[in-house]
Amino acid sequence: MDWGLKNRLSSIIKPHNNRALMLAVDHGYFLGPTEKLENPKKVIAPLLKYCDSLMLTRGVQRTSVAPETNTPMVLRVSGGSSIIGDDLSQEDITVSIQDAIRLNASALAMSIFVGSKYEYQTVVNLGKLVSEAESYGIPVLAVTAVGKELGKDARYLSLACRMAAEQGAHIVKTYYCENFEKVVQSCPVPIIVAGGKKIPERDALQLTYNAIKGGAVGVDMGRNIWQSDHPVAMIRAVRAIVHGNANVDQAFKIYKQLINEESKNKKNSNKQNKKPNNNPNKNNKPNNKQKKSNSNPKKNNNKPNTQNKKPNNNPNKNNKPNNKQNKKPNNQKPNSK
Numbered sequence: 001m002d003w004g005l006k007n008r009l010s011s012i013i014k015p016h017n018n019r020a021l022m023l024a025v026d027h028g029y030f031l032g033p034t035e036k037l038e039n040p041k042k043v044i045a046p047l048l049k050y051c052d053s054l055m056l057t058r059g060v061q062r063t064s065v066a067p068e069t070n071t072p073m074v075l076r077v078s079g080g081s082s083i084i085g086d087d088l089s090q091e092d093i094t095v096s097i098q099d100a101i102r103l104n105a106s107a108l109a110m111s112i113f114v115g116s117k118y119e120y121q122t123v124v125n126l127g128k129l130v131s132e133a134e135s136y137g138i139p140v141l142a143v144t145a146v147g148k149e150l151g152k153d154a155r156y157l158s159l160a161c162r163m164a165a166e167q168g169a170h171i172v173k174t175y176y177c178e179n180f181e182k183v184v185q186s187c188p189v190p191i192i193v194a195g196g197k198k199i200p201e202r203d204a205l206q207l208t209y210n211a212i213k214g215g216a217v218g219v220d221m222g223r224n225i226w227q228s229d230h231p232v233a234m235i236r237a238v239r240a241i242v243h244g245n246a247n248v249d250q251a252f253k254i255y256k257q258l259i260n261e262e263s264k265n266k267k268n269s270n271k272q273n274k275k276p277n278n279n280p281n282k283n284n285k286p287n288n289k290q291k292k293s294n295s296n297p298k299k300n301n302n303k304p305n306t307q308n309k310k311p312n313n314n315p316n317k318n319n320k321p322n323n324k325q326n327k328k329p330n331n332q333k334p335n336s337k
């Protein structure tokens with residue numbers, strides 16, 4: 001494996017714990033303005049600092065993500081069919097490798113539709129994409145699509161994941177299922193699990209926990225984060241499982257604590273906004289002291305995390321990283337894939 005490819009991969013799957021938290025916001029490529037993702041810019045902004053990488057289309061990347069970000073981009077390069085069209089499986093490669101490089105993609109993503117009418121086309125496209133992307137040191141994430149007519153059990157997903165890996169995909173995104181371990185065991189490259197339709201937050205945390213226990217490197221989650229009423233609290237709770245080795249109870253507790261903090265902060269800022277302007281300044285000029293303290297987030301007690309500081313969602317009391325836990329994720333053998 002070339003240095004560049006290894007380097008890009010390690011920005012997506014963190015080498016220190018072999019874990020990945022990818023935020024998926026690519027849904028519009030076939031669903032249009034998906035509920036609660038109508039304005040991707042607004043959705044992405046508060047979540048970006050809590051994910052390891054962002055999965056998206058080039059249109060959303062160009063319009064809705066600040067180019068100053070350090071977060072790696074996993075660029076979806078397939079598409080062509082819509083939710084109201086004849087056949088969702090009729091996808092082709094829609095982005096050139098040159099454009100992906102211009103967008104500084106850390107990985108390319110495309111779907112394969114095993115067992116569908118367009119199985120051949122999508123699987124061959126994956127092989128070609130891997131060949132092209134590898135010549136530039138860019139890894140490929142294969143998405144094993146599921147649909148009404150496609151299965152979602154371990155037998156089907158094992159087939160689809162293995163086929164993706166055989167074509168050279170460097171990561172495979174699939175769904176969690178019963179006997180998920182079998183899917184992982186028969187796939188020679190890391191597996192990341194999609195969140196799927198919105199379910200109650202605790203269930204989504206359970207899914208995250210189960211996926212990791214079952215051998216996934218992490219989650220590529222979308223709707224269960226940004227369709228939550230509390231997306232930031234939710235991604236931080238998911239992060240606590242993926243990177244903090246929290247169990248479901250601990251992560252859900254974190255989620256609820258963060259909601260409480262959110263509502264306290266809201267109340268405080270509402271109070272502050274209601275305060276009359278008692279500025280004695282004759283000319284009614286803005287009070288510089290007040291102005292400074294409001295515009296400086298560091299002086300605010302509700303300190304937001306800075307862009308580069310990843311939050312520590314470790315349920316450990318002192319919020320210090322638990323080194324023992326980090327060394328031995330989930331007491332499972334480290335995934336050597």
Ligand code: R5P
Nearest residue numbers: 024194195196220221222223
């Ligand atoms: C689906 O094909 C898209 O690629 C999504 O990125 C994927 O389904 C993950 O998002 P969600 O967690 O909402 O299922």
